Amino acid sequence: MKLNGNYDKVKDSYLFVEIAKRVAAYTANNPQAKIIRMGIGDVTRPLAPVVVEAGLKAMAEMGHAETFRGYSPDSQGYEFLRDRISEYYARMGVKVASHEVHVSDGAKSDCGNIVDMFDDGNVVLVPDPVYPVYVDSNIMSGRKIVYCDGTEENNFAPLPDEKISCDIIYLCSPNNPTGAAFNKTQLAAWVEYARKQGAVIIYDAAYEAFVTDPDVPRSIFATPGARECAVELCYFSKTAGFTGVRCGYTVVPDELCGGKFAKMWARRQSTKFNGTSYIQQRMAEAAYSEEGIKQNMENIAAYRKNAQLISAALDEMGIYHTGGKNSPYIWLKCGMDSWKFFDKLLFDANVVGTPGSGFGKNGEGFFRLTAFNTYENTAEALSRIKKIL
């Protein structure tokens, strides 16, 4: 028996595992330290009341024979949820049919599993810096990866380079980790490039709910021609605080590969996945109700306020940064080795962030802060940071 040798090519320790280790080591030696976490992109505000209510109702249903639910009718998700998601797109002026929505247990699963659709010989284009899962999941399948550089010069919103050939393109907008978001013109350029190349765009829209700028599309399918060349992954993790709940979805348009892509994805999911829990799907349905969206938008507004606070503090200190506007992430130039800055912030300010170098070579010298903590903690962290910088 021979193990998958590609695993030897991915780095041993996943970024956030390494951060957790360093923080654990520090707190073991400094148990009195009041650590403020602005590292991992986890939410802190509780679920919206209507979501909890729907969850309690679904849970109770599972305890009675008349209302008990076993396997979903299929692995794609209940119609009651897919219909709500389709309507959500309609309200932003984007046409996504209910049957094009595939419900899942969340971000990483779909993002990691979608690579099954492609031949291992395909060349993958990823922006650098980038969410490590895009790169790692393709290295695990032995695919060649090429990069397009996000830099201070392009404000970390790199545009396609016609000289680079590729088959699969990852885009994340608003971006993790940089918080930069593509505007309509920039996304149109990517769609045009993908179509010329015959490439598929894997579009990560995890942070779409944070977009306020009307010139920034919240879905790739707002861009003409995208239905022929893109899939879109989206999650309730950030929109509805579902990081500990686990639910999300992928949109596969009918037009992609003449319908073959949708058929293959359905085949994969019905073979290697058995659907999302009925309970989670009812919770997600409530999150997409009128009242649910209203309640979740209050949570998002609170995170936005934190993001603005961070951005303003950095402006005051004269520190270059992107994000914080259409995004819960702030990407700042730290002017030194990223891990050194991480240690400095941890040791001297007891603030945990994420070293930019963990997201790729262009992340070196940069650092990510997130807006997911409380307002009080965010303000306190900024005051500590101001003191040490």
Next chain:
Amino acid sequence: MKLNGNYDKVKDSYLFVEIAKRVAAYTANNPQAKIIRMGIGDVTRPLAPVVVEAGLKAMAEMGHAETFRGYSPDSQGYEFLRDRISEYYARMGVKVASHEVHVSDGAKSDCGNIVDMFDDGNVVLVPDPVYPVYVDSNIMSGRKIVYCDGTEENNFAPLPDEKISCDIIYLCSPNNPTGAAFNKTQLAAWVEYARKQGAVIIYDAAYEAFVTDPDVPRSIFATPGARECAVELCYFSKTAGFTGVRCGYTVVPDELCGGKFAKMWARRQSTKFNGTSYIQQRMAEAAYSEEGIKQNMENIAAYRKNAQLISAALDEMGIYHTGGKNSPYIWLKCGMDSWKFFDKLLFDANVVGTPGSGFGKNGEGFFRLTAFNTYENTAEALSRIKKIL
């Protein structure tokens, strides 16, 4: 861009999708028919009261900032659940450490994703008949598959053939679809064979809770030497009625590939999976409590009673069958084409079962019934079947 060509080699329609289609077509034309479903292996009895209670409590926690939980500490699952599972094994006299347990969202996910661990050049040995996921998930990766024949002669519990070389071995005991279960001697033969071949056994223990025969091991790790050559997949789907809840686990022993397998699986899961919902993990924890096990065993006893009823009825009719003893499945010789028998049962008795041919070539001429319906429906179905056979 080139799609994964291996998908062209898997059959278009998944077995249970085809069944659902035929049933839907029949009921559309015969809306008055009272269909009894003994096809798909879905449970019908509601969740145990302690499980619902734990779920309601966890759900309520998610609605308050003080008790809200985001991402799991890692993708492997909370310690509170892994410890309970480790204790569960200890009570059956099997040593499985808490850190060897990897919690997931269920059966198909782990079973479909575990193939990522292996080189695509490995040869896969699967029993025939078999749960289609073992075969399909490997065809999707382009692996060569060899079969070992389950037949009437070996009562569908085939033993290893030293002449066959392989790298990966799938075993499911008690078996889906045949209900046949390996005894200690038979499992020891498989472990010895795997070790000689340098192969890894992927052991599907989904139905272990149905075992009553003390000579039938409920875990592969009850067999000496198995920790060096096997992983075990188990799910709460059948044990605790979690088909609509989604939770399960995989045990990767430290000894497998000198620890490398566990490291690779953890790396895969932390990259392509983001952990099981906190809510589900609390529900599973309750299912493994003393009271939870007592309540779930009442459900299993009810299904067992149905299985015995089916088995006795087939004995009475003189129909050869396996299973029904340590298993919720009954595998019967139908004496005709499996799909023809499916249609006969559907049209003439309004009973839905599963055609044996859907599980492999040796399944032709056989048929699977499940014990997951109510006692009343099971009795009614048997009385209808007796009339038409």
